[in-house]
Amino acid sequence: MYHGPRDQVLPYFDSLGFKCPPDRDIADYLLDLGTRLQHQYEVALPVGLIKHPRAASEFAEHFVQSRVYAGLVDMIEAPMEPELEKHMSEYMDPVPEFREGFWQNTAALSIRHMTILWRNKAYVASRVAMTCVMGLIYGSTFYQVDPTNVQVMLGVIFQAVMFMSLSQGSQIPVFMEAREIFYKQRGANFYQTASYVIGYSIALMPPSVFEILIFGSLVYWMCGFVANVGAYFIYLILLVLTNLVLSTWFFALTAMCPNLDIAKPMSSFSIVFIIIFAGFVQPKSQIPDYLVWIYWINPIGWCMRALSVNEYRASKYNVCEYGGVNYCSEFNMNMGEYYLDQFGVPSSKTWLWTGAIFLILFYVLLLALSAYLLEYRRYLAPTNIQLLPKEIEDEAQEGYALASTPKHSDNTNSDTSHDDVMVDVPRREKNFVPVTIAFTDLWYTVPDPTNPKEGLDLLKGINGYATPGTLTALMGSTGAGKTTLMDVIAGRKTEGTIKGKIYLNGHEANDLAIRRATGYCKQMDIHSEASTMREALTFSGFLRQDSSVPDSKKYDTVEECLDLLDMHDVADQIVRGSSQEQMKRLTIGVELAAQPSILFLDEPTSGLDAHSAKVIMDGVRKILLKRGGQSVFVGKLGDRCQKLVKYLEAIPGVKPCPPKQNPATWMLEVIGAGVSSGRARDLDFVDIFSKSEQKRMMDDRLLQPGITTASPDWPEVTFMKKRASKGSTQLYFLMKRFFALYWRTPAFNLTRFAIVLGVAIICGLAFLSVDYSTYSGLMGGVGLVFMSTLFMAMAGFMGTLPVYSNDRAAFYRERAAQTYNSLWYFVATTVVEIPYVLGQCLLFTVIFYPMVGFQGFATAVLYWVHVSLFVLGQMYFAQLLIHAFPSIEVAAVVGALINSIFLLFAGFNPPSSSVPEGYRWLYTIVPQRFSVAILTAIVFCDCPEEPTWNESLSQYENIGSNLGCQPLTEAPITVSHTTVKGFIEGTFSYNYDDRWSNFGYVFAAIFIFRVLSMVSLRYINHTKR
Known part of the structure; x- marks a missing residue:
């Protein structure tokens, strides 16, 4: 133009x-x-x-x-x-691409990242607590391990590494938030990408060293590792390097994935590789040749080999005779070499420094990969999806489509030259009751941040009112108390002390009446991301309008909102990825669709162009607030604000409004809310107003019937029901929303289905021809069942966290407006998971079960059911953590802590026979143990008639065909003769006869998770207002 x-x-x-x-x-x-x-x-x-x-x-x-x-x-x-x-x-030309040099930027970024990390008190405290608690639990659980029990000794190392994997994965949300800032600052050439990556990695070093010093030291000395200073420092160095490699891997994964919905489950999927091919679950000798390359590039495998050699090649174990057994004469190797050989670990001490070198090189490679991905593969904006194609308009209409908001016009005699710029919207019947709202002597006090024992008044005796059919605006600078006043009136404050009275139609209002009769558009546009604009309006209209209103009128309200806010062209567009202007219109539309008697709009023009803002605020009446929560003017503005201008100009010391200046801008400058300085700022506008005619007129108006005193013409606003709609309606729309959310979030569901497919194929290939009647094969098989099920569930757990974290803000907003009962929200989130979990576990079982050599169709069906319950329990556990804790970062850390404890006492490592008496109660109540026990027992312990041992022949007789009946072969000398079933039940206490009772315990655990989730939804609110 x-x-x-x-x-x-x-x-x-x-x-x-x-x-x-x-x-x-x-x-x-x-x-x-x-x-x-x-x-x-x-x-x-x-x-x-x-x-x-x-x-x-x-x-x-x-x-x-x-x-x-x-x-x-x-x-x-x-x-x-x-x-x-x-x-x-x-x-x-001499101006450099970046203002500062590479190393200056790197140093500045390191300091910034450390500062940001330190200021996240809740996250830091949770990680410190997790490290200390898990170090003590691991140390006491594996206290003074017998080195001849190599499964447990290497299991200590394995568990320590697995704990680090889970704990470092909790940093992914932090990395993702930092990435968004990086995109913006790198686009403005604040610093080099390599500086950002190196700076962030340097910032991660102190926490990593601190965690290892605490956790590693507790585990090393309590578990009875060799008492040698050199071996201890090598152990710490290797763990620090491994910790840095894992954190950098998750950092690179965050740079690689477009969002948390993919990054979180992918982190679990990657852990499957590094754990299964680390050499403990499946020794190197059992890994097929076509997959052994994973073993050799696995940093965790290098760490475990180096730590194992560091322990068993110490001088204490580098002997022929130990514990009454001469290993040199019997096995042609010393004690340490013998037990390393049981798990295929090479015994040369060169693996110590080669392991450290590999970890350093792998760390550098991950830094380079991270820098490359951040520099050349960026996800700058979410994809926006239009479910239905837009209708193409003519050029004139298309040019104005997003910039205008049509309004109803009663003028039938308008100039015909203006017909093409006015849209006539038919009148529709209104479903709300006109209400007058008034408030007197409102005070709001919060604890003083500098002196918590003292109160800080944010509102100081505010009076005001609004009558039906009027729009009243609160104007003032930032910090004046506009949002605070509306929060107090609308009942949205969750902290602080409120004094004063609020009236509806002259009757003192209760909290329910205020919430049901009002709508509140917050500054932040919060909506369920997977809904379309039309669905969001329909959801609000049906759930917040009374159940007595016919459905046809509710749909009519939705269409009216689309007309008034000019949203027809984006009505079928998904909320996720919408522009700020579209989101603001939707926020207003959602509240209008509820047909409230009173509508509060907090910063309704933010994100809108001047035209849209003017249309929304047309016909406004103004209450002016000075900085500090005090009134300086209440009254009618008059034509072109002349009444306001005359009132202020009449005050001595106020400069007249310049002829061509906007009165609103001039007013803010005069009362001290602008940027200019002048003598008017020295005036006490609050005191002047309190003595003015306008103040007297407002007080008189407040005393009129129907304002702050009852009137027969204005009935009391009461509601017999807490919520407008029926429970069945609430459940229907919530179920519809969540099924749409899951269907329209392919990043979450397709990712977990892809992960399930990958886990099934990788595990199937790794155990394609394993002999489960051998000791190493059986141990690998038990580890296979445990790890494959665990990490499939963990992938779902990690993916669920961001989905429900994103939806939680919308839940809080809708609950505050009494849109629905949290019970129906709970039911919908319970039901929506079931078909997806059953489907992904069916896909897993169909591929995994026959590939690894498990047999029996009926057993396969049971395997599918119990895997599904295991995964479903983890999904519900993730929902519980999101509802119970303040942020996704804290929920992830707490989840890593609790899951680490659960997995430690699931009966696999340490096996039940090695669990200390002091932890038997914890072992007994861990829910994962029951699922793992069922899955392991139905596969390895099904033996209707056990074979008998012939002592004279030293062999079993009457051996059945079932896997559980087969004699265990190639066992260490510490294991006496037994069958597969006997070894499993004797070592792990996974008893076949307990499968149905364990089934009941699994259901009980899921029930407890859901009850706790329901309690969290009902009674915990992390919104701080």
Whole structure:
């Protein structure tokens, strides 16, 4: 429309027949010219023009023919002046791409990341607590381990590494938040990508060292590792390097994945590889040749080999005779070499320093990968999806589609030249009851941050009222108390002390009446991301309008909101990825669809252009607030704000409003809310207003019947029900929303199905031809059942956290408005998981079960059912943590802590026979143990008639065909003769006869998770207002 010198813009549009009014901001005037409101600025056509330009293309034609455009073209095509070329070569060309050098940026970023980490008190405290608690639990559980029990000794190392994997994965949400800031700052050339990556890695080093010093030291000395200072420091160094590698891997994974819905489950999937192929669950000798390369590139495998060699090749174990057994004569190797050989671990001490070198190189490689991904693969904005195709409008309409908000017009005699810029919206029947709201002597006090024992008054005796059919605006600078006042009136405050009275129709209002009768548009636009705009409006209309209102009228309300806010073109667009302006319109529309008697709008114009803001706020009445929560004017504005202007100008010391200044801007400057300084700021506007005629008129008005005193013409606002809609309606719409949420969040569901497929295939290939009747094969098989089920469930657990964390804010907003009962929200979140879990576990079982050599169709069905219950329990546990804890970061840390404890006492490592007596109670109640016991027992312990041992022949007789009946072969000398079933039940206490009782315990655990989730939804609110 125009591009040229600023001082020529008004004369240019004057030449087209448009005139800026003296009390209109130039920027607002210019913006309105591109909307349907341009007609209000039209004046007589200049000579030579036939009509005023309307469409964007017509403005463009006029601009191309103007002298301003010709001057721009001449300037562009003119040769550059020698002086400018000189300035470019002297001043512009030498300017570096980045303001500071590489190392200065790296140092600054390191300090910044450390500061940010330290300020996240809840996250830091939870990680410190987790490290200390888990160090003590691991140390006491494996206290003074017998080195001849190699399964448990290496299991200590394995558990320590697995704990680090889970704990480092909890940092992914923190990495993801930092990535969004990086994209913005890197786009502005604040610093080099490599500086960011190296700086972040340096910032992660102190926490990693601190965690290992606490956790590693507790585990090392309590578990009875060799008492050698050199071995101890090697142990710490290897764990620190491994910790850094894992944190950097998750950092790189965050750079690789577009969002948390993918990054969290992918972290669990990656842990499957590093755990299964680390050499403990499946020794190297059992890994197929086509997968052994994973073993050799696995950093956890290198760490475990180095730590195992560090322990068993110490001088204490580098002997032939130990515990009454001469290993050299019997096995042709010393004691340490023998037990390393049981798990295929090479015994040369060179594996110590080669392991450290590999970890360092792998760490550097991950840093390079992270830098490459952040530099060349960026996810700058979420994808926006339109479920139904938009209708293409003509050019004129298309040019104004997003910038205008049509309104109803009663003027049937308008000038026909304006017909093309007005939209007539049919009147619709209103379903709300007109209500007068008033508030007197409102005070709001919070603890003083500098002295918590003292109170800080944010509102100081505020009085006011609003009558039906009016719009009242609270105006003032930042910190004046506008949002605070609305929060207090609308009953949205969760902290602090409130004093004063609020009236509805002259009757003192209770909390339910205020919440049911009001709608509240917050500054932040919070909605369920997977709904469409139309679905969000329908959800609000059906659940917040009374159940007595016919459905047809509720649908009519939705259409009216789409009309009023000009949202038809985006009605079928998913909320996720919508622009700020679209989100703001939706926020207002959601509250309008509820047909409230009173509507509160907090910063309703934020994110909107001047035209949209003007339409929304048309006809407003104003209450002015000074900084500090005090009134400085209450009353009618008059035409062009003349009553407000005259009131302020009458005060001695106030400069008159300049002829061409916007009265609203002048008012903010006068009362001290603007940026200019002047004598008016020394005036006490609060005191002046308290003595004014306007204050007396307001007090008189407040005392009128129907305002703060009862009146027979204004009935008391009461509600017999806490919520407007029926329970069945609430459940229907919540179920519909959550099934749509899951279906429209492929990043979550497709990822977990892909992970299940990957886990099934990888595990199937790894155990394709394993002999489960051998000791190493059986141990690997038990580990296979345990790990495959565990990490499939953990992938679901990690993926569930961001989904419900994103939806929690919408839940709090809707619960505050009494939209639905949290019970039905709970039921919907319970039901929606079931078909997806059953489907993904069926896919897993169909592939995994036959590939690993398990047999029996009936057993396969049971395996599928119990895997599904295990995964479902983890999903529900993730929901519980999100509802119970303040942030996803804290929920992830607490989840890692509790899951680490659960997995430690699931009966696999340590096996039940090695669990200390002091922890038997914990072992008994761990829910995962029951699922693992069922899965292991139905596969390995099904033996209807056990074989008998012939002592004279030293062999079993009457051996059945079932796997559980087979004799265990190739066992260490510490294991006496037994069958597969006997070893499993004797070592792990996974008894086949307990499968049905364990089944009941699994259901009981899921029930407890759901009850705790329900309690958290009902009684915990992390919104701090």
